[in-house]
Amino acid sequence: MKGLLINNFYSSIGNIKLFLTIVLAVAAIVLVTGNPTAQELFVYITITALSINAVVSSRKDAISNWNKFEITMPVRRTDIIKSKYLSYIFWLGVGTGLALAVTMVTMLVHGIGNDIYSMFALGIGISLFVGALFFPIAYLVGTDKSETVLIISVLVAITLAVLILNVLNQFISYFIVRMAAFITIYILFFAFSYVITLRIYAKKEL
Amino acid sequence: MGKYALEVEGLTKKYKDFVLKEISFRVPRGSIVGLIGENGAGKSTAINAILGIIQKDAGEISILGKQEQEMDCSIRNEIGVVFDGNNFSDALSPEKLNHVFKNTYTTWDESRYFDLLKQLSLPRNKKIKDFSKGMRMKLSVIVALSHNSKLLILDEATSGLDPIVRDDILDMFLDFVQDENNSILVSSHITSDLEKVADYIVFIHNGKVVFNKSKDDLKYKYGIMRCGAAQFDSLDKKDMIVYRKRDYEWDVLVADKSSAQKKYPKAMIDAATIDEIMLLYIKGEK
Known part of the structure; x- marks a missing residue:
């Protein structure tokens, strides 16, 4: 399992330059202007982009035959899926940390801006929804089609996260309870996705 | 320790347009068995079913003396696998690959891995995406030989390679079976390669085993x-x-x-x- 995580890490790090260039360019704009809209966008882009970086390597693995080879190694199929989800959470954490650091500096320089909790809850929510949708669909239709699956996952995830947040706004007036409900929903969704992907992959023929 | 490294009995896999029909063969310990047949005959299907990459519809497979129900994933420490073309993530170098396998195979032999890289003149820090096909295949064979494998399973490992690289790889196979506990199952449609190294030939045609003979019988009788x-x-x-x-x-x-x-x-x-x-x-x- 450790070997799988290391492979996922090395595989993802190959794409990170492109994602970091985009993220750092937006970070510079946010830090210079202190614009609240730019700051909000930066949080969403950073968290989502870095976690998406983890799934981009799935396509590379399919092209390079690695996804076939790894089944022949002394690892269980469960470990392969677990490593994919853990790598996703790792890059989500890196993205969140980076977004938090830039947001803190912006707040120090330009004063208190946006509602930081909502921003991060929505950013992490969208990102977890993307992962939760991507993995089972990609393994169902084939990881070689992961680019199309990724685009669909991002679009559906944004719609779903905004929709759920709006519904919660209607029924729950307390902010903290609303955020707790939102966080619980997307964690459950991600966990459910993991179980589904395990089932799909258990009988997957490559 | 049994007489056979691999036993396949009545292996069947059905697809809409192709059926692998009850194929049976054995790989005796210390031998090289060549699986031959034209493209689409069923060689890769058989190998994928043996390796558990696809699910078989019927049949029994025993590897290194263990029946499927007795097998856990640790037995794969002793099976080296090489597929045609690339086998590893392109973004990695042989050096990084060592970190991956060191943490995957409990039997990983790091010094042997680096010795073989040196012996076959493969760079340690160059990304695999910049490797030629021959270099990729050499790397795959090196990996298969670096975790104390007892059985090598190779699917079209020499196809598309120039004669010199093919010869290098065939020499490695022969060297591997010098230890009589080691065995190889190798599929190829380049029969001249198998004529050089195989002890037994299993010929598959249209998903069925047509013959299973010793190479010397075929060659001399x-x-x-x-x-x-x-x-x-x-x-x-x-x-x-x-x-x-x-x-x-x-x-x-x-x-x-x-x-x-x-x-x-x-x-x-x-x-x-x-x-x-x-x-x-x-x-x-x-």
Whole structure:
């Protein structure tokens, strides 16, 4: 399992330059202007982009035959899926940390801006929804089609996260309870996705 | 420790347009078994089913003396696998690959891995995406040989390689089976490679095993009788395995060329290459 995580890490790090260039360019704009809209966008882009970086390597693995080879190694199929989800959470954490650091500096320089909790809850929510949708669909239709699956996952995830947040706004007036409900929903969704992907992959023929 | 490194019995896999039908063969310890057949004959399907990449519909597979129900994933420490083309993530270098496998195979032998890289002149820090096909295949074979494998399973490992790289790889196979506990199952449609190294040949055609023979039998006992129409008509049908009509002559495959020569002293009987035998089976008649 450790070997799988290391492979996922090395595989993802190959794409990170492109994602970091985009993220750092937006970070510079946010830090210079202190614009609240730019700051909000930066949080969403950073968290989502870095976690998406983890799934981009799935396509590379399919092209390079690695996804076939790894089944022949002394690892269980469960470990392969677990490593994919853990790598996703790792890059989500890196993205969140980076977004938090830039947001803190912006707040120090330009004063208190946006509602930081909502921003991060929505950013992490969208990102977890993307992962939760991507993995089972990609393994169902084939990881070689992961680019199309990724685009669909991002679009559906944004719609779903905004929709759920709006519904919660209607029924729950307390902010903290609303955020707790939102966080619980997307964690459950991600966990459910993991179980589904395990089932799909258990009988997957490559 | 059993006599066989791999036993396949009645392996069946059904697809909409292809069926691998109850194939059976064995890989004795200390031997190289070549799986031959044209493209699409079922060689890769058989190998994928043995490795658990696809699910079989029927049959029994025993690897290194363990039946499927007794196998856990730790047995894969002892199985080295090489697929045609690339096997690893392109973004990695052999150095990084070492970190991956060091943390995957409990039997990983780091010093052997680096020794083999050096021996075959592969760079440690170059990304695999910049490797030629030959370098990729060498790397795959090196990995398969670096975790104390007892059984190598190779699917078209030498196809598309130049003769020099192929020769290097075949030498590594021969070196590997010097230890009589080690065995190799190698599929290839390049029969000349298998003629050099294999001890047994399993020929698959249309998803069925056509023959399973020792290479020496095929090479030294089998023969192709070249005869005209009159001579062909006089042949005893029992002596023919398969035959094929060419422009003005008939090629007849016989199982024992010396006894055929005694029986038909005027017939011209040549030694048969595996390629010719395979072609006769595919294109000939019974």
